[in-house]
Every structure is written in C-alpha cells, then in structure tokens.
Amino acid sequence: MPKTKIIDAKHRQLFPSFGELKRYKDLFLTLAWRDFRVRYAQTTIGFLWAFIQPIVTLVILSLVFGRIAKVETDIPHTLFTTCGLITWTYFAYVMTNSGKSIIESQNMIKKIYFPRLIVPLSKAVVGLIDVGVTVLILIVLMIYEGIAPAGTVWLAPIFLFIGMIAALGVGIWLSALTIRFRDFQHIIPFMVQLGMFITPVAYPAEKAAEQMPEWAMSIYYLNPMAGVVQGFRWSIFGGEAPGNLMYISFGMIAILFVTSLMYFKRVEDEIADFV
Amino acid sequence: MEQEIAIKVSDLGKKYIIGKQKDASLRSALSNAFKSAAAKGDDFWAIQNIDFEIKRGDIVGIIGKNGAGKSTLLKVLSQITKPSTGRIEINGRVASLLEVGTGFHPELTGRENIYLNGTILGMTRKEVKAKFDDIVEFSGVAKFIDTPVKHYSSGMYVRLAFSVAAHLEPEILIIDEVLAVGDAEFQKKCLGKMSDVAAEGRTVLFVSHNIAAIKELCTKGIVLNKGGIVFNGNQMDAVEAYHSLGRSVHETDLIKANENAEILNFDVSPLAGSFITISSGFTFEIEFNHLREKKNLAVTFELLNKDQVVVFHHGEWFCSENDSKKGVYSVKGKIPGNIVNSGHYTFKVIISTNMHEILLEVDPITRFEIANESQAGHHSTLPGITRPVIEYDFNYLGDKANS
Numbered sequence: 001m002p003k004t005k006i007i008d009a010k011h012r013q014l015f016p017s018f019g020e021l022k023r024y025k026d027l028f029l030t031l032a033w034r035d036f037r038v039r040y041a042q043t044t045i046g047f048l049w050a051f052i053q054p055i056v057t058l059v060i061l062s063l064v065f066g067r068i069a070k071v072e073t074d075i076p077h078t079l080f081t082t083c084g085l086i087t088w089t090y091f092a093y094v095m096t097n098s099g100k101s102i103i104e105s106q107n108m109i110k111k112i113y114f115p116r117l118i119v120p121l122s123k124a125v126v127g128l129i130d131v132g133v134t135v136l137i138l139i140v141l142m143i144y145e146g147i148a149p150a151g152t153v154w155l156a157p158i159f160l161f162i163g164m165i166a167a168l169g170v171g172i173w174l175s176a177l178t179i180r181f182r183d184f185q186h187i188i189p190f191m192v193q194l195g196m197f198i199t200p201v202a203y204p205a206e207k208a209a210e211q212m213p214e215w216a217m218s219i220y221y222l223n224p225m226a227g228v229v230q231g232f233r234w235s236i237f238g239g240e241a242p243g244n245l246m247y248i249s250f251g252m253i254a255i256l257f258v259t260s261l262m263y264f265k266r267v268e269d270e271i272a273d274f275v
Numbered sequence: 276m277e278q279e280i281a282i283k284v285s286d287l288g289k290k291y292i293i294g295k296q297k298d299a300s301l302r303s304a305l306s307n308a309f310k311s312a313a314a315k316g317d318d319f320w321a322i323q324n325i326d327f328e329i330k331r332g333d334i335v336g337i338i339g340k341n342g343a344g345k346s347t348l349l350k351v352l353s354q355i356t357k358p359s360t361g362r363i364e365i366n367g368r369v370a371s372l373l374e375v376g377t378g379f380h381p382e383l384t385g386r387e388n389i390y391l392n393g394t395i396l397g398m399t400r401k402e403v404k405a406k407f408d409d410i411v412e413f414s415g416v417a418k419f420i421d422t423p424v425k426h427y428s429s430g431m432y433v434r435l436a437f438s439v440a441a442h443l444e445p446e447i448l449i450i451d452e453v454l455a456v457g458d459a460e461f462q463k464k465c466l467g468k469m470s471d472v473a474a475e476g477r478t479v480l481f482v483s484h485n486i487a488a489i490k491e492l493c494t495k496g497i498v499l500n501k502g503g504i505v506f507n508g509n510q511m512d513a514v515e516a517y518h519s520l521g522r523s524v525h526e527t528d529l530i531k532a533n534e535n536a537e538i539l540n541f542d543v544s545p546l547a548g549s550f551i552t553i554s555s556g557f558t559f560e561i562e563f564n565h566l567r568e569k570k571n572l573a574v575t576f577e578l579l580n581k582d583q584v585v586v587f588h589h590g591e592w593f594c595s596e597n598d599s600k601k602g603v604y605s606v607k608g609k610i611p612g613n614i615v616n617s618g619h620y621t622f623k624v625i626i627s628t629n630m631h632e633i634l635l636e637v638d639p640i641t642r643f644e645i646a647n648e649s650q651a652g653h654h655s656t657l658p659g660i661t662r663p664v665i666e667y668d669f670n671y672l673g674d675k676a677n678s
Contacts, residue, residue: 007354007363009288026401030394034380034387041382111373112395113354269357272350273291 016117016265028118032125035097039126050133054089058082058137065202073204075237079141083233084201086134087160090127091167091225092192098123098171099188103178106275116268117261120175124164131160138236150238159232162253166224169256176264179274199225205245221248224256279331280366281447281478282352287325287361289347290318321347322502325361329495331446334469334479336489336510338517339499345482346451348499349373352480353449367446367478370396374451376436381425385416385435388424392439406442414438441468447478466492486514486550486646518550535634536626537564539603543622543643546609552646553662556612561624562605563635569628574606577623578615579639586615586660590625616662617647 021028040046058081066077073080098120102109105119142149170191178184198220200208205226209217221227227249230242267274322344329335339345351358353371378395379388389410393403403410411417414435416427424432441464450469469492473479483489489496489510496513498506498520506516531538539562546556565572575590593606621639628634647656 003367005365005369007351007358007365009358009360009362026399027394030391030400034383034391037387038380038382105378108378108395110355111377112371114395114397272356 013265015261016115016268020115021117021121024115024118027114028122031118031122035123035126036129039129050129051137054082054085054130054134054137057085057089061085061202069203071203071207074239075147076141076145077202079138079145079147079237080204080233081202082134082138082141083236084199084229086131086138087163087229087232088196088199088201088225089134090131090160091163091228092195093127093130094124094164094167095171095174096188096192097127098168099174099178100185101171102175102271103182103185103275109275110272116271117172117264120172120264121168123171124168127167147237149236150234152235152238155235156232159228159235162250163225163228163232165257166228166253169253169260170224172260172264173256176260176267179267179271195223195225198223200229205230217245218248221245222252224249224253228253280328280364281331281333282327282329282366282480283364284328284352285326285362287348287351287363288323288359289321289344289351289356290359291321292318320359320502322351322499323360325504327497327504327507329478329480331366331478332473332476333495334473334481334493335495335497336493336513337480337482337497337499338486338489338513340520342501343499344502345499347502349449349451349480349482365447368397369447369449370440370443370445371449372396372440372451373449375433375440379424379432379436382423384423385411385414385420385427388435389439392436393442396440396443398443410438410442413441437465445477447480448472449480451482486517486644488647490514514550531635531637531640532564533635535565535567535569537566538624538635538637538640539563541622541624541640543641546612550646551643552612553615553617553648554612556610556614557643557645558607558609559622560605560607561640562603563626564603565601565626567634568601569632569634571628572604573627575625575627576608577625577638579621579623580616580660581619581621584660586620590627613664614661615645616659617645617656619644 040049043049045052058078061081062078065071065081071077101119101123102116109116109119174184174188205220208220212220227242227246231246234240234242325348337345337348347356349371350356350373352363352365353369353373355371355373376388376392378391380391383391389407390400390403393406393410394400398406411420414431414437416431416435419427419431424435427435448469466488469479469481473492481489481493493510496506496508496510496516497504498513498516500520505520506513540560541562542558542560543551544558544560545551546558551557559576561574561576571592573590573592575588577588578586580586589608591606593604620643622641622643623638624636624640625633626635
C-alpha cells in the first residue's frame with residue numbers, strides 16, 4: 001500500500017517539516033552545486049574573482065581603519081581585519097543570496113512542488129568558497145607575521161556555524177518578505193553596506209565600548225554578527241574572552257532563525273500565487 | 276474487485292484575492308474571470324466545490340475552456356499552491372509535469388542538467404544515475420551531453436528535457452497539455468509515453484484541449500466549467516459534455532465595432548457532427564451592422580494557423596452599387612472537410628468597399644480548433660497546412676529482373 005499524502009486546506013503547520021527537507025537532501029545538494037558551477041561562469045578571470053574581492057576589501061579597510069583612522073588592535077591590523085572579513089563576508093553573501101533566492105527561482109516554484117525552504121538554505125553552501133579563500137589569505141598573512149593560532153582555534157568552526165545560522169535566519173526572513181514586498185530587494189544591499197560599519201570587522205568592539213554607555217553596547221550587540229565576528233576572532237587569536245554581551249547576539253540569532261522558519265512556513269503555501 | 280483509490284478530492288476550492296497578485300501572467304490568465312468577479316468583491320474562486328475520486332490505473336482527461344480552472348486544479352493537485360478549502364488524499368508517489376526542463380540552467384552541460392532537473396522532479400541522485408544512460412539514449416543528444424545547453428537547438432533542449440521527465444517512475448502522473456505542444460514527432464513521443472505509463476497500471480491525469488488525444492488515450496473524463504465540475508465519467512461522454520457547453524467558439528470579447536460597422540456575431544461551427552474535426556468541415560458566419568451608406572460592400576476572410584501562416588484569404592463583393600444599404604447583413608461560408616489540417620486557427624475579417632477602403636478590420640475575430648483524427652495509424656498531428664484525402668493509384672508492376 002503506497003503512502004498516503006494528505007493536503008488539507010485547514011491544516012497549518014508551525015514549522016517546516018524536517019523529515020520532508022531531509023527527503024529532498026539531494027535537491028539541496030544539486031542546487032548548491034549548481035550555484036557553485038555557475039558562479040563564475042562566463043567571466044574571463046573566473047575563480048580569480050574569489051580572491052580579488054576580499055583582497056581589495058582588505059586593502060581598503062586597512063587603509064581607512066589602520067592607516068587613516070589609526071585604530072589600535074592587539075594584533076596587526078591587517079590580520080585583525082582579515083579575520084573579521086571571514087565571517088562577515090560569508091554572512092553578507094549568504095544573506096544576500098538567500099534573501100533574493102525565492103524571487104530568482106520563481107520559474108521553478110510556479111511549475112513544480114518541492115519544499116521551498118531548500119532554495120534559501122542551499123545558498124549557505126556556495127558562500128563557503130569565500131570562507132575558504134579568506135581563510136587561505138589569513139593563513140598566508142599569519143605565516144608572514146609569524147603569529148600562531150591560539151589554542152581555542154577549534155572553536156572557530158562553531159562560530160562560523162553560528163554565523164551561518166545568523167545569515168540563514170536573516171536570509172529566510174528576507175526571502176519570504178520579498179515575495180509580497182519587493183521593497184526588500186532594495187533593502188538588502190543597504191543592510192550589507194551599513195552592516196559592515198556596525199559590525200566589529202575592522203575595529204575592535206572594545207573600542208566602541210569605550211565611547212559608548214553600557215546600554216548602548218547592549219543595542220550594539222543586537223546586531224547578530226557583532227558577537228559572531230568578535231567570537232570568531234577570539235577563537236583564532238585568543239586574548240581576552242568575549243564578554244556576556246556576545247550572548248545578546250546569539251540570543252538574537254536564535255530568535256531570528258526560529259521566527260524565520262515560522263514566517264517562511266506561513267507564507268510557503270502561497271508563494272506560487274505571489275511570485 | 277474494488278479498485279484502489281489513487282486520488283480523492285473533496286470540497287476543493289482555491290480563492291485568489293484580486294489585486295494582490297503581483298504576477299502579470301497570472302493576472303492575464305485570470306483576466307476574463309476578473310472582469311466578472313470584480314463586481315462581486317475582492318475574492319475570485321478559480322475553482323470551487325470540486326469533488327472527485329480517481330481510481331488507480333485510470334487515465335483521466337480534464338477538459339474545459341480557458342479560464343475554467345484547469346490550471347488551478349492542476350497546481351493544487353501538484354501541491355504547487357495550497358487550496359483555500361477542502362482536502363486531497365493522494366495514494367502514491369506523484370510526479371507533475373507542468374513543463375519540461377524546469378530548472379534547466381543554460382550554463383550547465385546536458386549531463387549536469389539531467390541531474391539538476393531530475394532532482395527537481397523528485398528523483399534522488401542515485402535514481403538519476405541509475406537511469407542516466409537510458410535518459411541520454413532516449414534524448415538522442417549523446418554527442419552533446421557535455422556541452423552547455425545554451426548551445427543546444429531548441430529541439431535538442433526539449434528532447435533532453437522530456438527525456439528526463441519520461442524516466443520518472445511515478446505512480447501518479449499529472450501532465451499539462453503544454454507538453455503536447457511541439458513538433459509532431461515530439462507529440463507522438465509524449466503521448467506514446469503516456470500510454471506506456473498507463474499500460475503499466477499507473478494513474479494519469481491529463482489536462483488538454485486536444486479532444487482527439489483525450490478520446491484516444493483516456494478512460495475517464497472530467498469537464499470543468501467556470502471553476503466547477505460539470506461532468507465526470509466516461510471520456511466519450513465527457514467530450515460530448517464539453518462540446519455542449521457551447522457549440523460555437525465565438526469570443527465575445529473580440530467583437531469589435533467602429534463608426535462604419537459593428538460586428539454582431541461571428542460563429543465557426545462544424546458542417547457535420549458536433550465538433551470540428553479534419554473531416555467534419557466547418558462553416559463560418561458573420562453578422563454585422565452596416566452603419567454607413569458605403570457602396571460595393573465586401574467582406575474578406577482570412578484564416579491563419581497558429582504560426583500566423585495564411586491558410587486562405589478570400590473575399591467577395593456582396594452588394595452592388597445599388598443596394599449597399601444600412602442595416603444588418605450576414606455572410607456564411609462553407610469549408611468542406613478534409614482540406615484544412617488539425618490545429619489552432621484564428622480568423623481575421625475585413626469589411627471594406629471595392630475601392631479598397633477598409634471600413635472595419637478585426638484580427639483575430641475568433642479562435643478555434645480543428646481536432647485531429649488519426650490517419651493510417653498516426654494518432655498524432657501531421658505536419659502541413661492542408662490535410663486532403665488523396666486517392667492513390669498503387670500498382671505492382673512486376674519484378675524488374677524478369678521482365
């Protein structure tokens with residue numbers, strides 16, 4: 001007796017079905033791999049772009065924050081910034097791409113059923129290219145500067161994972177909101193641009209803490225990436241462990257991610273009617 | 276023995292909220308319905324109160340005119356969109372083919388697209404891998420399998436895409452008629468594959484305008500009209516029910532008027548039988564109100580096929596110098612059977628004077644379909660603009676070597 005599938009207009013779920021997502025694992029992998037294959041398709045220098053983007057960003061940030069603003073850091077400023085860029089660039093890439101993913105795959109969505117959540121989720125994989133490239137740059141710089149990683153370096157993947165959840169949380173929210181309100185398409189680049197300044201990518205959060213009252217710092221850490229970037233950097237270079245404020249960021253990430261799944265589920269069934 | 280139920284639908288309805296749909300094509304698809312619904316309020320029910328059961332192994336044709344709710348029903352059944360009311364029970368693995376090549380990426384090679392499209396259609400990578408060689412062979416593009424599909428001709432593209440779809444092994448297959456669009460060979464393949472699926476005892480839901488295909492392939496028929504089921508039963512009776520919905524195919528929206536003339540009606544009807552087929556022949560009839568005292572009134576008809584190729588262009592002066600009075604005129608033309616091939620056609624009409632002054636031109640004034648009929652075992656449509664019955668003289672003239 002084959003399995004019975006029931007579609008009921010009255011039946012509403014709070015969360016996406018994880019069992020179903022698991023069944024579509026192969027689609028997830030194929031979509032991720034497709035993005036990987038076509039990311040640099042038809043560009044003349046191809047994969048070189050993956051290096052040029054972070055290097056140029058790094059040079060500019062080092063000039064502005066390191067040389068001009070003379071931000072003081074415990075470790076060489078270039079290293080400091082490279083480390084910050086690893087999680088931030090990943091976050092920005094995944095958020096941007098999962099945010100617009102539903103709109104971009106509307107042709108598919110209108111013609112075939114699959115759990116729609118697969119689409120924004122699959123974007124988390126291809127962003128790992130940038131992580132790999134920036135980590136490579138970081139390793140080269142660390143060897144050059146003669147700085148060894150701290151003993152806490154094994155925590156780095158955990159912070160990266162938290163960064164992934166943060167990016168997906170925001171990305172899933174955006175992908176679902178964009179279906180009805182195309183305005184969000186224009187908000188995404190804005191968020192990436194401003195986000196970098198309110199995230200301690202090229203300056204230490206402690207610097208900001210000196211200038212601001214405690215309550216303002218709590219607000220500062222509502223930015224989910226503030227805690228992730230600080231934590232990731234600490235895991236690699238050691239030093240003073242990040243304070244409790246980091247947990248405000250992590251709490252924020254948990255809330256964003258869980259609510260994003262709920263909101264996505266709520267609109268999922270009608271996506272095909274709106275895109 | 277009681278057949279198992281494959282699909283059970285009860286009280287199914289899908290409501291669209293007018294004005295919120297952002298998509299232009301959806302809007303245009305529903306545009307006719309919008310006009311009537313707009314007066315009632317904000318909700319538009321594309322389908323409502325739909326109840327039916329489909330037994331395992333049935334091949335069900337779903338027919339209805341544009342806007343009857345066929346596409347919506349299909350989308351709801353294939354879970355692309357959620358129904359607003361009711362419940363669907365589906366027993367078995369479903370594959371829905373609303374188009375071929377969903378998700379194909381032009382930059383990827385044929386090989387990569389097979390995996391991509393296969394997983395989108397619900398196969399696992401392992402299943403795709405197991406059928407990979409068959410898919411490539413069936414598609415006939417083996418030579419170009421590692422070439423990006425953007426370099427494919429459209430024919431190759433469709434063949435590869437269809438080949439992936441053809442190797443799905445669902446228990447229930449939902450197919451849209453868009454699949455039957457394409458060249459004759461492709462249609463034949465598509466319909467042939469459908470019969471294969473059915474022969475294996477699986478369930479097929481087929482949405483189509485192609486009456487001949489419905490009669491030929493289906494065992495059951497469901498007729499939709501204005502979002503509801505008007506008939507559910509044997510496919511032959513379903514076709515009759517469909518035709519009784521409105522024998523003529525005039526589109527009231529297209530009837531036009533200006534200060535010179537006003538078209539009151541345009542009808543295309545079969546000469547024999549209840550619907551137009553290749554052999555039935557057809558009549559076309561126009562009724563118009565001549566509003567000016569123009570002399571030497573002429574009416575010209577132009578029949579175009581779906582590729583906008585003119586099948587014929589023919590006109591007559593119906594009124595001499597003396598009697599081009601104001602008033603209502605009617606002109607009826609007859610085209611015998613076995614002349615025009617099957618397919619979708621449009622009529623263009625021009626009302627003019629013999630001085631070649633055009634009083635009123637309407638293009639197209641109507642759309643209609645000439646249903647296909649099988650000939651010498653060919654169930655699919657044949658190429659060509661005409662489809663005459665040809666008498667052949669066939670003689671055996673003996674063995675050349677012995678003469």
